[in-house]
Amino acid sequence: xxxxxxxxxxxxxxxxxxxxxxxxxxxxxxxxxxxxxxxxxxxxxxxxxxxxxxxxxxxxxxxxxxxxxxxxxxxxxxxxxxxxxxxxxxxxxxxxxxxxxxxxxxxxxxxxxxxxxxxxxxxxxxxxxxxxxxxxxxxxxxxxxxxxxxxxxxxxxxxxxxxxxxxxxxxxxxxxxxxxxxxxxxxxxxxxxxxxxxxxxxxxxxxxxxxxxxxxxxxxxxxxxxxxxxxxxxxxxxxxxxxxxxxxxxxxxxxxxxxxxxxxxxxxxxxxxxxxxxxxxxxxxxxxxxxxxxxxxxxxxxxxxx
Numbered sequence: 001x002x003x004x005x006x007x008x009x010x011x012x013x014x015x016x017x018x019x020x021x022x023x024x025x026x027x028x029x030x031x032x033x034x035x036x037x038x039x040x041x042x043x044x045x046x047x048x049x050x051x052x053x054x055x056x057x058x059x060x061x062x063x064x065x066x067x068x069x070x071x072x073x074x075x076x077x078x079x080x081x082x083x084x085x086x087x088x089x090x091x092x093x094x095x096x097x098x099x100x101x102x103x104x105x106x107x108x109x110x111x112x113x114x115x116x117x118x119x120x121x122x123x124x125x126x127x128x129x130x131x132x133x134x135x136x137x138x139x140x141x142x143x144x145x146x147x148x149x150x151x152x153x154x155x156x157x158x159x160x161x162x163x164x165x166x167x168x169x170x171x172x173x174x175x176x177x178x179x180x181x182x183x184x185x186x187x188x189x190x191x192x193x194x195x196x197x198x199x200x201x202x203x204x205x206x207x208x209x210x211x212x213x214x215x216x217x218x219x220x221x222x223x224x225x226x227x228x229x230x231x232x233x234x235x236x237x238x239x240x241x242x243x244x245x246x247x248x249x250x251x252x253x254x255x256x257x258x259x260x261x262x263x264x265x266x267x268x269x270x271x272x273x274x275x276x277x278x279x280x281x282x283x284x285x286x287x288x289x290x291x292x293x294x295x296x297x298x299x300x301x302x303x304x305x306x
Contacts, residue, residue: 016055019048024109049106056098134253135261138210140180143171143259148198148234150216153261157212167250167261168198168223170234172274181275185223185236186248186264193287194227196247223247235270235277244290246270249279268292 023044030038135153143149148170155163165187172181189196198220208215222239223232231240236247246269251262268280268291282291 016048016052020045020052023048045109053102056102135213136211136255137169137213137259137261138208138215139257140171140254140259141257142208142210142215143169143182144217145171145173147171148218148220150198150202150214150218152214154212166195168218168220169259170274175275180254182252182259183235183274183277184250184252184261186250188248188287189225189227189230189243190238190245190247190266190287191225191228191230191241191243194225194230196223196225196230196232198222199224235273236267237270244288245285245292248284249281266291 023041023046025041027038027041027045030036030041133156135155137151137153148168151167151169152164153167154161155165157163167187168183168185170183172183175181187196188194198218199222200218200220203217203219206217220234222234223236224230225241225243229241230238230243232243232247233239236249238244238246246267248264248266250264253260253262264284266282266285268282270280271278280292285291
């Protein structure tokens, strides 16, 4: 009779926890760097976590290597033998502590990852809601060619003045394609969202109103933010200060001779001027968020602006 117990069910130190830790680290770094890195980290964490749990569940031997009656040499009743067999596959304190540690680590990991993941994902679906519908700004004849007009309007009349917005609009005349061209710049600084002001005289005596739309001609040499010194040229390109990109713009259309404001979008840079300008257009982003260049990958998480 061989009294040596078979130890083949015991495993050495597992490498799965190391892989799981690496996966969590890559996941957290991916939240800051890029979505592909985050997905790779999540995949590594899931795979190595499952392997770790499987390895931990298989690496324990029963506490009792043999029924008690075999150790003392007596013959039990059938009922006693069945009861002893039922308790053979029990785990000791080491198994309990291992599984408890894994469970606690999972809870802590979820507490760290889920809020960060929500912060990264939800802003993509919420946005700022600057303009959610088309706005009729009136006849294009109200916008003199080559002149900027301070235009205030209600983004949503049902909300009243709380939805009032301002845009700086210039009629560029006709493009090469013989289509009407307008430069429509949103009035919020892309640093922290403060109101941007035109650097030039206003002509209040030439102001025009169309329904809820007010139009005041202005002659700016550029635009400036009074809060933190951000400065832009007449195309909205940053020229000085802390802003991270060009001023945002609105899309537009011409309907029955009226200028109709469309969706709000963000701009990287503008090359050229007026009707010949080439605009690097991106989906709407919060103030302070880069939309192009290497910074876009370093800071991909939208930060709510003021």
